[in-house]
Amino acid sequence: MTAVNDVTASAHALGASRTFWELIERRAALTPDRPVLLQEDRSLTFGELRDRAERVAAGLYGMGVRAGSVVAWQLPTRLETALLSFALTRLGAVQSPVIPFYRDREVRFALRESGAAFFAVPGVRRGFDHTAMAERIAAELDDPPQIFEAYDVLPDGDPAVLPPPPEPASGEEVRWIYWTSGTTSDPKGVLHTDRSLIAGGSCLAHALKLLPDDVGSMAFPYAHVAGPDYTVMLLLYGFPAVMFEQFALPDALAEYRRHGVTVAGGSTAFYAMFLAEQRRAPDRPLIPTLRLLAGGGAPKPPEVYHAVVREMGVQLTHGYGMTEVPMITMGAPDDTTENLALTEGRPPEGMEIRITDEHGEPLPYGSEGE
Template identity: 80%
Template sequence: MTDTAHALSASRTLWDLLARRAALTPGHPVLLQGDRVLTFGALRDRAERTAAGLYDMGVRPGTVVAWQLPTRLETAVLTFALARLGAVQSPVIPFYRDREVGFALRESKAEFFAVPGVWRGFDHGEMARRLGAKGVFEAYDGLPDGDPAVLPAPPADGTSVRWIYWTSGTTSDPKGVLHTDRSLISGGSCLAHALRLRADDVGSMAFPYAHIAGPDYTVMLLLYGFPAVLFEQFALPDALAEYRRHGVTVAGGSTAFYSMFLAEQRKQPDTKVIPTLRLLAGGGAPKPPELYHAVVREMGVQLTHGYGMTEVPMITMGSPDDTPENLATTEGRPPRGMEIRIVDGEVRLRGEAVCRGYLDPSQTAEAFDEEGFLRTGDLGRLTADGHLVLTGRLKDVIIRKGENISAKEIEDLLHTHPSVTDAAVIGLPDPERGERVCAVIEQPPGAERLTLPTVTAYLRAQGLSPHKLPEQLELVDALPRNETLRKVLKYKLRERYSG
């Protein structure tokens, strides 16, 4: 991390961080979208005017403001306006609908709710009215505006809870995760430090700004003073023109994004898909080692992968100067200040980037151990040089005839098969075995259709123990994924195939 970035990382609040960056490089671009450019100075000035407009509407320090907005310049301006006021923000992923949105509004006790109006054919304003939301206002093309002279002093305390993020709801209600400005700055600093980025880099945000990765990435931009291209809607190959137009050097998001870029590269193997690209980086889902090797070999770029979650936006991150072995098989190392402890195989965490808990105190009590370490539910181990290797999820361990089987181990081997695009391994109830191993596979177009005998023969040849071999194979056109970082939703597969 450069001296300037290191000094900025000590900022007390997100507003303090923006103000200090804007004073250093006011005319440098920070956010790019289509033909629009927002500089660091303009982001600060527009956020102050928007904060004044919000203040005129009745938003005060500590007021809970929920927002469900796409990835746009206006969204970034609004979130920094709320940070300027010291309001409590509750970002909601724009793809969520009545159940999740209603739950978030009720649990957070939001007094205002910013929506995009009609977006991608869905009327968010009508949903807000249907849910009885308070203080509904649109924040898509236009934002509240006012005279900054009315504003109180910026917040000075960075350790108060000012963010309520929501874990992805699956079969149960999502959890409200409590963050502070300092926990978000700490997470973004970890990302910035690991990636060894430069002021002449151009980044990209192809994920929802309302995801925990939004502030994580924005903190990195503020620390290093370089811009990022925003994608309101991301799809390949359509988005490639914007990557090329702005000369993006750093892209990614999660494992699914790596696979999508690789698929585009394979259409024209001899022509670099994004000529300026030098690094793919992300996290949010397991990364098969073979995918790392394929990206480096076929795209001619580096790939660094990390480990984070809503509760801790950045835990570990691979660094471009790590060895290929570490980059392929580990999640990188933690930054200074992040303590990792392995207890009975489970990864536990303590440090400034860790959330303050949950809205529900009982969930907080259950999630933290007696020494203040967060129980992640992830299984892993630390290597001799401090790299973290994730081996699966506690709930992803398949217990077959009393033997524990790691789904991830089987998935990593399946990813090395040339006729497998993606794979998910799940345990299904079985009256004789307790659970049986089921492999659900996506295949590339034109590939010969796999059968259970061919899959098990391949896995045997790769050295997999016989008791871990799948006993059921399902082929699907596409694995079910969430709309944020496109994680595979295994609970849907369990529901589908448990009958």
């Protein structure tokens, strides 16, 4: 129990980091040789993530990226994407991640509204030419961004050219612009600071009560706000996650099994997919090492919870959040069966919630509101 308490105390201390770069530096100093990101036959340790991100930051600096520069990126869930994102945090740039399946209308809006000076794209991916789209949109803008491809090759340079890392106080400055989907209207840009995203990731990490010997998974777009949310969890508790550029079952099962994933999930749709695969072979565990499914993004019917626990033999915790507030409530593995089945969890440590009427006035306990 003492070891668990020590891990928890260390995670809470790391959660006080004021910037993303401070957080990766502190974790890399603690466990430089432990893996953090796994993808097929490739991996990064915490130390390598820090060191290689500095080299990418130097390459970006050579391109003209500075503290406060707005850099949009539309990249899939890959090791390179995480490296680019951390390189931008090293520089103190403003990141504007764009979901990879957005097309001209949404991307044009994001580039124009953010005032992006740079735009990183994956080139031709899954039959779609992102570079051509970026150039097409840039030609329509009064102040077009500099376009560069960042899929399997990233900018590189000597970290000696870099200015000092961002000051601690910059953790309270807007450094992230996330975009909500807009089906009938334009997307909405959501502003975040390093501190707001670290706080959201800390809430998730502490609620799930994970340990350094866990192995997580990222089967969702890294450009979603869940990307930094989940990455913060890895940095706080010092365990790795498997990244999936393209997620489909049953194809992905081999990677889950090969890396011994203990924590998977993403949303209710993921639970349903795992259940469907389990039912194809009900007599053996789908992923032998798996002990927990966790996620959010859509309501979880009680029958899904009971089916997962009964048929897969793992626990299921579900939460509620949104781009503006990545972690509002989250179930914990040791919550009661009733709570896990019938609710979307409780406010994690560090989160306060109020329920208001249509005028924003707080309502008494037991009332319905927003």
